[in-house]
Amino acid sequence: MITKYGAPSESLSQQDVDIPIPKDDEVLIKTKAASFNPIDYKILRGDLKMVMKLKFPSPIGFDVSGEVVEMGKDTDAFEKGEAVYSRISKMGAVAEYVTAKAENVAKKPSNINHRQAAGIPLAGLTAYQVLFDVAQLQHGEYVFIPAGSGGVGSLAIQLARRAGAYVATTTSSVNVDWVKTLGPNQVIDYTRDEYTILLKDYDVVFDTLGREHTMEAFKILKDGGRLVTIAGEIDNHTAKELGLNQIIRWFLSFKARKITRKARSKNIMYRYKLMAPNGDQLTEITRLVEEGHVSPVVDSVFPFDKAHEALQRLTEGRAKGKIIVSMEE
Ligand SMILES: NC(=O)c1ccc[n+]([C@@H]2O[C@H](COP(=O)([O-])OP(=O)(O)OC[C@H]3O[C@@H](n4cnc5c(N)ncnc54)[C@H](OP(=O)(O)O)[C@@H]3O)[C@@H](O)[C@H]2O)c1
Known part of the structure; x- marks a missing residue:
């Protein structure tokens, strides 16, 4: 959770919160891996205060790969236990559980693991x-x-x-x-x-x-x-x-x-261009990954309790591909 604006080492802390309940059009995902993007440190630094004021503590992260554990009542595109990934529309991917609008979710490519997949959506x-x-x-x-x-x-x-x-x-x-x-x-x-x-x-x-x-x-x-x-x-x-x-x-x-x-x-x-979440396009990317035309590049993997170090590395601007936070460590 983001507790205040500032650097990752002083502004992120692990907190216990309730498991979110999916709305009718959402799925609940048990996170296996998440990834950070530059938008995360820009938000953390307060660069986007003018357009997006945070209420602390605020969850963080937009990219998740994991397993569906529950579906909202209007959601039949996925099954319990299915491996999926998403660029979620509200922050909160760096957490054990996360809800995502089903329309923003796609099946995870079957030929890569969750750590690799988590770096793809955004x-x-x-x-x-x-x-x-x-x-x-x-x-x-x-x-x-x-x-x-x-x-x-x-x-x-x-x-x-x-x-x-x-x-x-x-x-x-x-x-x-x-x-x-x-x-x-x-x-x-x-x-x-x-x-x-x-x-x-x-x-x-x-x-x-x-x-x-x-x-x-x-x-x-x-x-x-x-x-x-x-x-x-x-x-x-x-x-x-x-x-x-x-x-x-x-x-x-x-x-x-x-x-x-x-x-x-x-x-x-x-x-x-400001990117937007899109489950159909993510499904197309899944196909390209499974056919071997696109491979994700992972810079490094950090365990959940070192998420602040992961974000610090990204802030330095020298990442080779994506920086991943693993929930499986
Ligand atoms: N508008 C949107 O919707 C949207 C979406 C995604 C990202 N973005 C923005 O796009 C930017 C890039 O995102 P990202 O995730 O790709 O960032 P990133 O992974 O953090 O980029 C790091 C890479 O940039 C390279 N780099 C730094 N300066 C360079 C230079 N002068 N010439 C060539 N390479 C250079 C570094 O390589 P070296 O170490 O070799 O220099 C490093 O590998 C960020 O500003 C991000 O906020 C915007």
């Missing part, structure tokens, strides 16, 4: 939605996915390759060899080479880094290309879609003005 759905829903990536197109060693990047590379795209990525020297095993066409060591010099006329950039990196992406995009960010500024189109009020929208479009101006001048579609 990162995998993000990659899927950016590449296919927003960027509409096509077979034969060129896509640049920076940070191929990250939780999102490692899955995005594999999804894009499976879709028949040419994929270039960046990572630091220590990660180059294993990132190559994910199947990208080109891996650039960003500590040695400048990707903006090596790549040009790309159809799509999937910006996983934000800040100055978003602006840099324009250098390699072709006229009419698409730039989709998950870590940069929110564009007006997306702000409207998210139902944000006019004052916040005005503030956001002011922050994004340089990028939107640049995008217009280069005839480039610029979008921020």
Whole structure:
């Protein structure tokens, strides 16, 4: 549970709470493993206070893999004992039991264990939605996915390759060899080479880094290309879609003005994507994992009572794939 805003070591504590009761459209999952995502430490730090104020103590975590132990009365898609995973819609995955809306749950891929599966939902759905829903990536197109060693990047590379795209990525020297095993066409060591010099006329950039990196992406995009960010500024189109009020929208479009101006001048579609839970798309990812087209990458596994250390490692920004909290230790 999050007890206050701050660093993982001082703001997370183990607490006993009642086992949640599933609503009619929910399932109750006994957690085998959960995973952390950068959103968890951003919430913990208080970065999202303006849009999401926490009431302490608050549960934490969005990704779970486990077994169904109970179903709500309107839920017949799953059976007791079935192995499932989910990007749940309300925080609380790092717990022994968690409820999830059945529509956000999918069967766990049968060829991987719960620890591997727990790292997939949020990162995998993000990659899927950016590449296919927003960027509409096509077979034969060129896509640049920076940070191929990250939780999102490692899955995005594999999804894009499976879709028949040419994929270039960046990572630091220590990660180059294993990132190559994910199947990208080109891996650039960003500590040695400048990707903006090596790549040009790309159809799509999937910006996983934000800040100055978003602006840099324009250098390699072709006229009419698409730039989709998950870590940069929110564009007006997306702000409207998210139902944000006019004052916040005005503030956001002011922050994004340089990028939107640049995008217009280069005839480039610029979008921020906020991922959403989706059981159908997660089921599609299950199929891709079972067919061997996508494999999760696990950076490290921490036992439940060391969850704060797991989140601390993620905060440092050097994870190679996903950081998992295991309930089975
Ligand atoms: N909008 C959304 O819905 C959404 C969804 C998911 C994630 N996100 C955001 O997307 C970002 C990425 O998420 P994630 O889970 O992939 O993070 P992550 O797993 O923590 O990313 C860590 C990786 O980033 C790499 N990296 C750091 N700086 C780099 C650079 N300059 N160039 C290339 N690689 C670099 C690191 O590799 P090296 O150690 O080799 O540098 C490391 O492997 C986060 O900001 C997260 O909040 C947003």
